[in-house]
Amino acid sequence: MEQGAQSIYRTVAVLKAIAERDRYGSGMTEVATATGLTGPTVHRILRALVDVGFALQLEDRNYVLGPLVYDLGLTASSRFDLKGLTGNITTALAEQTGDTVFFSRVSGNDMVCVSRTSGSFPIKTLITDVGLRRPLGVGASGLAVLSALPVDECDAAIERNSALYEELGKTVAQVREEVDIARRAGHVIRDITALGARTISKPLRDKTGRPFGSFSVSSISQRMDGDHLAKCLELLHTAGRKIEEMVRVDYSSHV
Template identity: 35%
Template sequence: MTAEPALRLVDAAHPAASAEGVAPAREQERPETAGAQTLRRGLAVLRLLTRVGPGGLRMGEIGHRLGLNKTTAIRLTRTLVDEGFVLHDRAAGRYRLGPEAFAVGLAAEPSYELQRQAAGMLRALAAESGDTVFFTVLHGHESICLSRDEGDFPIRNQLIKPGDRWPLGVGAGSCAILAALPDDVVADVLARNAALRAEKFPRCTDASVLSLVRDTRERGYCLQPGMVFEDSWAIGVVVYDANEAPVASISIAALRSRLGPARSAMLGNRLMQASKELTAQLKA
């Protein structure tokens, strides 16, 4: 079992201190062919370049961050360059996403209508609360962060970045989605991601997650009391689509000192209202 990741908080007055989010989480790998492993590694390169933004990375940084030896990193990245998914800025010695990656993103964009519908509401929630607001979507047995909007409180929570993936049940938004699923699905999800939670998120045991699920169903929102990072608490609600199926979540993350009982209840009720408004928009 590895140690739990350290809490990452950023002082807004010193943006250079910004830290990277948690590495994407997925279930334990099944035995796979060499071809499947190569494909997975190539996709990992694309995912990494997506997260670091337009500045790109040097080849050595790509290999280091993904745990690849130099030869493998060079082979994968150059193949992606040849196919147009990655561009090589020779002057800067950096690699960044290329036109084919942009084309794939445009093709997938219609699937994210929900996030576009929510964008204005999410920005308003961040401004209203002063804290960090996340929007995540359900994807299999995981939740994927699509957006992060930051309030004006000087100490900002930067634990999650758009594109990060979390096992269902880990984090307030993810647990809010899980709580909206039937009991048999909840049991199946926890069985599938048990090993990953034990390794990466040791506080998120079956018992603790199930307790949060029960509390979430009773209150209507999930209050996650530092189970992922001790000093970072969060509140999350599920978002339903026009057919009343749970598809996403809205969550607010803040320092523990900012989420006392009264403010937690106020924000929880505000998030439930926002969720209902968003679903009504989708139905309309």
């Protein structure tokens, strides 16, 4: 890899690491751990990002995304406004199920939560935040996307994220098993024991058949069972097909 390209990849890795903890801010050591880069390299990149407005250093010396990221995002939003494209369907699904609905999109080797819409059921399962990045294979949304990839691409994505799985207490074998189950079912059903929650997720494909995101519904485990689970799965697949039809018509002209 050329030196210039390597520097760009390292800088992007640092930006992603900051974005993952943007609500709280990230210290230099945390960024170094997340990226695998040395402390001096991270320090040099962070200072450059602050200088150009891609990052800010807070009073507690943690780093967050800077104003230029927001400005560039506004410029690109009309081209990649999947949230606007799917908003009505997301709202309708939350109303029909009464539960929390998540729309997430693929971003490199990660999934990013684009929107979270709560239904009327009083106990909310807010299992992730808008803007949060998680590696493909971690969480129902990422497993759903992996299950929709060709086997060789799925295997490659799992290998790329293998070190991150270990940090999060998962193994490659576990991820492969969960993906195989999802591939056979056409969707993911995943329990989050620590939160007493259950999430179902369906991959979303563009007009070429490639997964670009996922649609998920989450509720407490006692509720997401039996007839309600069956109802939510049916509604989820119906809503997913509607989004895929819209993307086949509109999304290709925005990328």
